[in-house]
Amino acid sequence: MKNFLKNHGLWILFAAAVISVALAVLSFFSSTSSPLTNLAGILASPFRAAYTEIATWFNDKQNYYKDTTALEAENAALKRRIAEMERAVRQGEEASAENERLWQLLNLHRRREDFQFEPAFITEHTVTNWTSSLTLDKGTKHDVAVNDCVIDETGALVGVVSKVGYNWCTVLTIADTDTSLGAQVFRTKDLGLAVGDFALMGGNRLRLDYLPAGCQLVAGDLVQTSGLGVYYPSGLTIGSVDEVQVDDSGSVSYAILAPAADFDQLTEVFVITSFDDVVIPADDTAAEP
């Protein structure tokens, strides 16, 4: 090797100088990169591409992680916000329903200023298969007494207080077999007796008995309390005629009534603790919903 460089060193140096000058001249006169630079670039190109791919993949993963974390946090925050809004909507709906009930009650109170109401919540619905009753959370402490009428917010009669304790009372609904009320058909002014019937109680219906001969009832006729006897206030809506039973002679035998109050859906009712025996004009009661 030493001899080789000694013998050919000058030639190698000369060849290198010639190549360098040639490359310099080519670079000077060429519009593209020099051949060596070009060659180096060609050789490095796949590595650059691979490096770029890896870097891009890594960045994607990093961004994906960041985005996912941010989205999860945003999703959790949105869920919280939706829950809060749903709660607010529910509260709003409850407040709206209560507002509507109170407005209806206010309207009733305007028509019947003699009524003293005690609002009460239903704590228990019917407890046996042989009665139709409700238990309320108001009792003697709140001036509730036996035989007080109980209505819903529309003024529809729900029932009559049958038992009362210090802070509770039991109400027999108008469909119960022990309930009996003086009733009047709003359209014809015919008087009758609204009584519970066991055969009808399961379907939340009651009978209108003792109707006068030749009474012309039709389905849908409104029936209210008559107020006769001063036991119960007049003008409370009992329900409407559902079906009329006619005997062989053609005169009305009795009518089946559909109560205006829906006992199963009730949550809040109003006990009439006091009233004056004032029979209100029929036109006023007609406006009752």
Place this chain on the structure above:
Amino acid sequence: MLARNETIFKWLLYGLATLLCFLVQAVLQRFTFWGVIPFLYPLLPAVVSAYEGTTSGAIYGLAVGVACDLLLPGPIPCFYTLVFPLVGLCSALIAQSLLPAGVLCSLVVSVPAFLLTDGFHCFLLWTGGQSAWPTGGSVMIREFCVSVILVLPVTWLFASVFRRTRFDN
């Protein structure tokens, strides 16, 4: 014969078991099956009397009847006080003469228990001028069908008390 404190302990356990049944009934009465509410109360004097005999069963029936009359609305103020001692007596006689106390006996005595209770309901409605027998019969059958399943847990509960107090004896 049991000593006084053992008798007290036994009836204390029966009382607690009865209280548990009342709580279960308070939950059950919020549900309707086949158009009726399951009715647990007539099963209590029937099952206990089958284990305890005529006198104890009738007295237990009286106590449960008084409690029911205080808690439930009825056609007359002492409805359950009148019926449940009869249920207890009837069940005890069946258990003494026909079947030994157990699940089968409880199933058998639950029939007269519901017959007496619901039959008395129908009778009172009938005396009140209601045509109650067809509808009342339908209610009675459905009430029995949805309540008879409860015979098994009730019998297990009171049989446990009975065995426990006999073991103590």
